[in-house]
Amino acid sequence: MSASLAIAFIFCVIAGRFFYIQAIWGRELVLKATDQWNREIPVIASRGLIRDRNGSVIAGNENTYSVFVRPNAVEDKNYCAAAIAGALGLDGDAVFQKISRKGVSEVTVAAHVAAGDVEKLVACDIDGVYYARDNTRLYPYGEALCQVLGFTSTDGSGISGLEKYYDALLSGKNGEIMYTTDIVGVETENAAVVYAPAEDGSSVMLTVDARIQLAAEQVMREVYYSCGAKAVSCIVLDPQTFEILALVNYPSYDLNDVPKDDTDLLNALSRNRLVVDIYEPGSTFKIITAAADIEEYLKGNSAAFSPEHIFNSSRTRSVDGTTIKCWSDHKNGKHSNQTLAAALNNSCNPCFTDIALSLGVDTFYGYLSAFGFGNVTGIDFSGEAVGMLLPQSMVRDCDLARMGFGQTVAVTGLQLACAAAAAVNGGNYYVPRLLKGVAGEDGVFEEVSPVLKSKVISEEASRMLAEMLEGVVTEGSGKNAYIEGYKVGGKTGTAQKYEDGKIAVGKYVSSFIGFFPSDAPEYLALITVDEPQGAYYGSTVAAPAAKSVFESIIALKNIRPYE
Amino acid sequence: MKAFKSVPAARPRGDVPLLVCVCLMVCFGCLMIYSASSYVGKVQYGDAFYFFKKQALGAVAGGALMAFFCFFPYRRLYRFRYVAVAAAVALLALVFVPGVGVTNYGATRWIGLGPLTLQPSEVAKYAYALFAAAYFSKNYRKVKSFSGVLPVLAVGALFCLLVILEPNMSITMCIGMLMLALVYLAGTGLKTFALVLIPCALAVPALIIAEPYRLERLSAFLDPWSSPLDEGYQLIQSLYALGNGGLFGVGLFNSTQKYRFLPFAESDFILSVMGEELGFFGLMVFFCGCAFIIWRGMRIAKNCGEPFGYLLAAGFTLVYGIQVVINALVVSGTIPPTGLPLPLISSGNTSLIITMASMGVLYNISRGSAVSTGLPRAPSFNK
Numbered sequence: 023m024s025a026s027l028a029i030a031f032i033f034c035v036i037a038g039r040f041f042y043i044q045a046i047w048g049r050e051l052v053l054k055a056t057d058q059w060n061r062e063i064p065v066i067a068s069r070g071l072i073r074d075r076n077g078s079v080i081a082g083n084e085n086t087y088s089v090f091v092r093p094n095a096v097e098d099k100n101y102c103a104a105a106i107a108g109a110l111g112l113d114g115d116a117v118f119q120k121i122s123r124k125g126v127s128e129v130t131v132a133a134h135v136a137a138g139d140v141e142k143l144v145a146c147d148i149d150g151v152y153y154a155r156d157n158t159r160l161y162p163y164g165e166a167l168c169q170v171l172g173f174t175s176t177d178g179s180g181i182s183g184l185e186k187y188y189d190a191l192l193s194g195k196n197g198e199i200m201y202t203t204d205i206v207g208v209e210t211e212n213a214a215v216v217y218a219p220a221e222d223g224s225s226v227m228l229t230v231d232a233r234i235q236l237a238a239e240q241v242m243r244e245v246y247y248s249c250g251a252k253a254v255s256c257i258v259l260d261p262q263t264f265e266i267l268a269l270v271n272y273p274s275y276d277l278n279d280v281p282k283d284d285t286d287l288l289n290a291l292s293r294n295r296l297v298v299d300i301y302e303p304g305s306t307f308k309i310i311t312a313a314a315d316i317e318e319y320l321k322g323n324s325a326a327f328s329p330e331h332i333f334n335s336s337r338t339r340s341v342d343g344t345t346i347k348c349w350s351d352h353k354n355g356k357h358s359n360q361t362l363a364a365a366l367n368n369s370c371n372p373c374f375t376d377i378a379l380s381l382g383v384d385t386f387y388g389y390l391s392a393f394g395f396g397n398v399t400g401i402d403f404s405g406e407a408v409g410m411l412l413p414q415s416m417v418r419d420c421d422l423a424r425m426g427f428g429q430t431v432a433v434t435g436l437q438l439a440c441a442a443a444a445a446v447n448g449g450n451y452y453v454p455r456l457l458k459g460v461a462g463e464d465g466v467f468e469e470v471s472p473v474l475k476s477k478v479i480s481e482e483a484s485r486m487l488a489e490m491l492e493g494v495v496t497e498g499s500g501k502n503a504y505i506e507g508y509k510v511g512g513k514t515g516t517a518q519k520y521e522d523g524k525i526a527v528g529k530y531v532s533s534f535i536g537f538f539p540s541d542a543p544e545y546l547a548l549i550t551v552d553e554p555q556g557a558y559y560g561s562t563v564a565a566p567a568a569k570s571v572f573e574s575i576i577a578l579k580n581i582r583p584y585e
Numbered sequence: 586m587k588a589f590k591s592v593p594a595a596r597p598r599g600d601v602p603l604l605v606c607v608c609l610m611v612c613f614g615c616l617m618i619y620s621a622s623s624y625v626g627k628v629q630y631g632d633a634f635y636f637f638k639k640q641a642l643g644a645v646a647g648g649a650l651m652a653f654f655c656f657f658p659y660r661r662l663y664r665f666r667y668v669a670v671a672a673a674v675a676l677l678a679l680v681f682v683p684g685v686g687v688t689n690y691g692a693t694r695w696i697g698l699g700p701l702t703l704q705p706s707e708v709a710k711y712a713y714a715l716f717a718a719a720y721f722s723k724n725y726r727k728v729k730s731f732s733g734v735l736p737v738l739a740v741g742a743l744f745c746l747l748v749i750l751e752p753n754m755s756i757t758m759c760i761g762m763l764m765l766a767l768v769y770l771a772g773t774g775l776k777t778f779a780l781v782l783i784p785c786a787l788a789v790p791a792l793i794i795a796e797p798y799r800l801e802r803l804s805a806f807l808d809p810w811s812s813p814l815d816e817g818y819q820l821i822q823s824l825y826a827l828g829n830g831g832l833f834g835v836g837l838f839n840s841t842q843k844y845r846f847l848p849f850a851e852s853d854f855i856l857s858v859m860g861e862e863l864g865f866f867g868l869m870v871f872f873c874g875c876a877f878i879i880w881r882g883m884r885i886a887k888n889c890g891e892p893f894g895y896l897l898a899a900g901f902t903l904v905y906g907i908q909v910v911i912n913a914l915v916v917s918g919t920i921p922p923t924g925l926p927l928p929l930i931s932s933g934n935t936s937l938i939i940t941m942a943s944m945g946v947l948y949n950i951s952r953g954s955a956v957s958t959g960l961p962r963a964p965s966f967n968k
């Protein structure tokens with residue numbers, strides 16, 4: 023009897039213990055064990071396409087595959103290595119070494135293999151060899167827009183440019199195929215396969231117009247070679263919305279063949295200089311000074327000069343004991359008895375010194391700030407520079423005098439283009455952007471609407487300024503940008519470059535800001551030519567390039583001349 | 586005995602349910618071995634039925650031996666008491682002879698006989714039970730004194746020493762517990778029993794300290810996840826299997842842990858696979874079967890009319906019962922892992938054959954007890 027009780031007791035203890043493990047602890051144990059039971063093969067999400075504003079694909083995908091091997095599941099390693107090497111054109115010994123490694127459950131043998139090669143290998147039907155789509159990014163336009171688009175790493179994640187900026191949108195979410203395997207990764211006979219589909223990335227549409235981009239690239243390439251310049255760039259935007267239509271930095275590189283081995287070269291070529299680099303703008307900056315003057319005049323500020331005001335014809339101004347000279351010698355009646363319009367036409371420095379000094383630091387800095395200088399524009403691109411603006415409290419008169427015509431100030435090309443656009447579009451400063459829309463699940467693009475940042479000057483001031491700038495092209499220094507039958511406005515600029523705080527002799531940045539039609543601007547372009555050889559005036563180097571770009575746009579968009 | 590033999594109606598039938606249960610157990614064991622080992626067999630030996638075939642062969646041999654002992658008068662075993670001890674000692678010693686002993690997993694526990702291997706410690710358990718039963722039944726008047734039980738203790742200590750040298754902690758413990766149980770069942774005095782029990786209890790920590798790996802196993806047992814890839818691995822895998830089984834199991838042949846995650850899935854840890862495939866309720870049915878065998882065995886001992894049969898039946902039942910309990914406790918992580926098979930189920934022919942043979946002896950004792958009700962019971966029976 024006591025023996026029976028003892029037996030019963032012992033079995034009750036055992037039963038209790040098993041009940042605890044299997045009924046109460048079980049779920050937690052299974053969770054812990056799941057890791058060791060399953061192996062996953064990733065299903066790579068298809069990266070979203072990048073399209074231009076008309077729908078052309080400018081960054082797409084080519085279907086390629088990763089080939090990998092589970093060494094433990096391979097029966098004949100020699101055969102396997104030979105088959106892989108044969109199909110993919112690899113070195114057989116190297117493949118054999120790879121798949122013979124101990125202590126790894128999975129080896130990637132090759133990545134970005136073309137579909138055709140993979141099919142050859144699939145036909146061999148070797149146990150232990152697996153494939154996963156990995157996609158290779160393909161850029162149909164090669165080097166066009168390369169600094170803006172950026173590129174992806176071999177695993178398909180964006181590492182520069184918009185590929186990086188919009189990576190979260192583009193990359194999607196990888197799925198996976200899950201197999202149950204034995205302890206070393208060999209698929210079990212009744213392997214339950216769980217398939218979690220990949221969520222493909224969203225396609226995005228850019229504000230860029232590929233045709234304008236290509237035309238601008240072509241123009242800039244020609245300028246680059248004909249001027250022997252160090253670098254050239256061009257930005258075209260829509261002044262009504264600040265949508266970037268084209269953005270060229272030349273020299274550039276082929277996105278389908280990124281020079282990843284030469285880091286210095288790649289760093290130099292992949293800089294989106296118009297956005298991340300700054301330069302002293304020179305005379306193109308006079309647009310801002312003029313805008314400030316006109317707006318203040320219309321507001322009734324007595325310090326501002328009226329459009330009819332005749333500026334002192336002297337070549338020099340003396341400020342804080344320093345002498346400021348005009349680039350022109352003012353001889354033989356040149357630059358005499360100028361109004362504001364004539365000063366713009368002639369790009370006469372002393373007139374703009376007068377304006378800046380007359381308005382004073384507070385007012386002038388108020389306009390600089392409103393026009394976005396000393397701050398980022400907020401474009402959807404990483405690494406935007408803020409430019410260099412002396413702190414307001416430290417500005418001496420001699421600094422202010424030079425800032426009036428674009429010296430002692432450094433800006434990005436994008437900042438200047440945006441400021442000029444706001445000055446001539448009716449006075450509206452928008453946030454510039456590259457993203458036009460994102461494709462929803464139904465594939466329809468949802469457009470991003472323009473964001474108005476601030477109202478910088480009045481309609482009237484803007485209209486007056488645009489008229490004056492049209493005059494610069496019809497009769498002033500911007501004549502080289504004139505197109506018969508079209509109202510083109512613009513301003514030239516030629517800035518001396520500084521090296522180590524001193525003027526670098528013979529080194530200039532020649533630039534031109536142009537827009538048309540000047541009474542209701544639809545296109546605005548900023549051309550900069552860094553260190554042109556020979557002729558270096560913006561009027562001779564940059565203005566013709568702007569003209570070419572505009573002519574291309576006119577042809578592409580079939581824009582009729584005004585009556 | 587002769588008087589009854591002449592009456593056909595009273596012809597003793599013995600404990601047939603025990604035999605039926607044992608046969609069912611063995612068949613079930615073969616099935617579980619197939620389930621637990623088919624994958625390992627295929628991968629390592631190229632034959633999914635590798636372990637199954639071996640076990641089936643053992644089952645046939647065990648069945649034959651069981652049948653033999655069913656009809657072999659158990660009393661004649663009395664004569665083999667010294668032979669059994671001598672043979673067991675010889676076999677245990679043979680393990681240490683280079684070229685004969687087979688070492689696996691760091692322990693030399695087997696004797697190689699061509700393609701076959703024999704595990705002497707399996708034989709030793711039963712030899713010891715036989716010897717103790719024979720000795721006590723002859724000298725049951727001396728069992729109250731310490732000197733009276735000394736020969737049984739001496740042989741037990743010798744066996745333990747030889748087995749621990751292999752090393753095989755679990756069978757050492759098994760023999761030690763058997764020794765204590767038999768001394769107790771033989772009716773020794775409380776004082777003498779205490780005198781035996783205390784040194785045995787002290788031996789356990791001493792043995793643990795002697796071999797550091799036992800200490801590691803002990804700590805791994807307390808927290809297996811502190812060393813999930815080394816000491817704690819086996820226990821973790823066993824718990825995963827049981828946890829995966831839950832209450833109702835994942836179904837026969839559907840174990841995940843048998844895919845080489847769980848080491849010794851077909852032998853010492855087959856209970857884990859059973860728990861995974863058949864679930865908690867399946868295990869409970871199985872344990873009922875085990876309890877049934879133990880209960881029938883103890884009943885046979887109780888009903889046996891004379892001391893030798895009583896002690897022999899109790900001893901053999903204990904050998905079976907102790908192994909089942911220890912195995913269940915190890916698999917469920919209740920006590921530190923030791924390598925002890927689940928008798929009648931685990932793969933391993935020595936254990937299977939000799940356990941089946943012992944069941945045959947039990948049956949024979951049940952037949953004997955049925956015909957010898959007229960004999961007086963030994964004084965020590967009514968405890």
